[in-house]
Amino acid sequence: QSVLTQPPSVSGAPGQRVAISCTGSTSNIGAGYDVQWYRQFPGTAPKLLIYGNNNRPSGVPDRFSGSKSGASASLVITGLRADDEAKYYCHSYDTRLGGSEIFGGGTELTVL
Amino acid sequence: QLQLQESGPGLVKPSETLSLTCSVSGDSVSGTAYYWAWLRQAPGKGLEWIGSVFYTGTTFYNPSLESRATLSIDTSANQFSLRLHSVTAADTAVYYCARRRSYGQANTYNPISYYYAMDVWGQGTAVTASS
Numbered sequence: 554q555s556v557l558t559q560p561p562s563v564s565g566a567p568g569q570r571v572a573i574s575c576t577g578s579t580s581n582i583g584a585g586y587d588v589q590w591y592r593q594f595p596g597t598a599p600k601l602l603i604y605g606n607n608n609r610p611s612g613v614p615d616r617f618s619g620s621k622s623g624a625s626a627s628l629v630i631t632g633l634r635a636d637d638e639a640k641y642y643c644h645s646y647d648t649r650l651g652g653s654e655i656f657g658g659g660t661e662l663t664v665l
Numbered sequence: 666q667l668q669l670q671e672s673g674p675g676l677v678k679p680s681e682t683l684s685l686t687c688s689v690s691g692d693s694v695s696g697t698a699y700y701w702a703w704l705r706q707a708p709g710k711g712l713e714w715i716g717s718v719f720y721t722g723t724t725f726y727n728p729s730l731e732s733r734a735t736l737s738i739d740t741s742a743n744q745f746s747l748r749l750h751s752v753t754a755a756d757t758a759v760y761y762c763a764r765r766r767s768y769g770q771a772n773t774y775n776p777i778s779y780y781y782a783m784d785v786w787g788q789g790t791a792v793t794a795s796s
Contacts, residue, residue: 555711589782591712598761598786599712605768605780642712644783646776650728654702654714 556581557643557657564663565633573660575626575643581655582645583624589644590619590628593659599642603628630662638664667691669762669787677756677794683749687762687787688742695720695740700765700774702783703736703747705758713758717765717774718745725774752794759789 558576565571575590577583587606591599601610603619606626616632626645630637643657673685687701694701700717707713716726718736726734730749738745749756763786769779 585777587776587780591783598789599783600786601782601784604782604784608768608780610782610784644712648775652725652775653727654717656712656714658711 555658556647556655557645559641559643559657559660561658562661562663564665565630566665567633567635569633570629570631571633571662573628573630573641573643573662575628575645575657577624577626577645577647579624580649581624581647582621582626584648586646586648588619588621588626590617591642591644593640593642595640602641633664635664638662667764667785669764669785671760671762671787671790673760673790673792675791675793677752677792678796679753679794680751683747683752683756683792683794685747685760685762685790685792686744687746688744689764690743692764693740694738694743694745698767698771700725700767701738701745702763702765703734704761704763704783705756706761706789707755707758710758715747715749715760723774754794756794757792759791761789762787 590603593599606621607619640659647655677683702717703715716736733750735748763783766784
């Protein structure tokens with residue numbers, strides 16, 4: 554069971570907007586730690602999409618955006634495309650037991 | 666362009682030690698803005714952080730794996746390594762190495778005051794723990 558909670562799956566039609574939530578607690582996101590988002594296609598390594606809650610690395614389209622409020626964060630994808638179909642993970646830091654990088658369980662995005 | 670490449674045996678016997686190396690090209694492991702991390706992903710499961718190492722040899726570990734994991738770094742060879750002792754079937758996973766980049770002034774590993782991310786990943790190497 555992951556420390557950060559994500560919905561197992563979300564779906565949307567091409568062109569639509571989808572949001573993926575990531576819920577933490579007072580020892581991680583709620584304590585002020587930032588959230589990163591990664592995308593992973595089957596059989597490949599994760600790729601960074603968002604760092605510091607809402608910052609895109611060079612090369613990531615502005616269709617991807619992030620936000621954070623309280624102990625939760627969200628990844629929003631607009632203008633959904635078929636090739637957005639992948640698994641998305643949130644990532645943060647937790648202060649329990651001396652500190653640890655933590656990940657959500659991942660959300661499978663299906664483009665209908 | 667920064668590239669990371671994992672290498673090591675794909676099969677390890679239970680109770681033995683898993684040893685992996687990550688070779689870094691296109692940048693130096695001695696950069697002060699970076700830690701170098703190992704993560705893993707069991708079949709059909711999510712991502713799990715194992716630990717991170719700084720060029721000075723300073724290490725941080727996942728508390729759940731700290732008793733069995735050892736990370737090290739070789740700045741002359743521009744590579745870093747993972748040793749996981751006393752493996753069981755539960756250690757079967759794809760193992761990734763990654764760069765943990767700090768986007769601001771990072772005086773501590775605790776990222777409360779700066780942005781950071783695992784910004785570059787290796788392709789991953791599958792390891793099976795089985796006799």
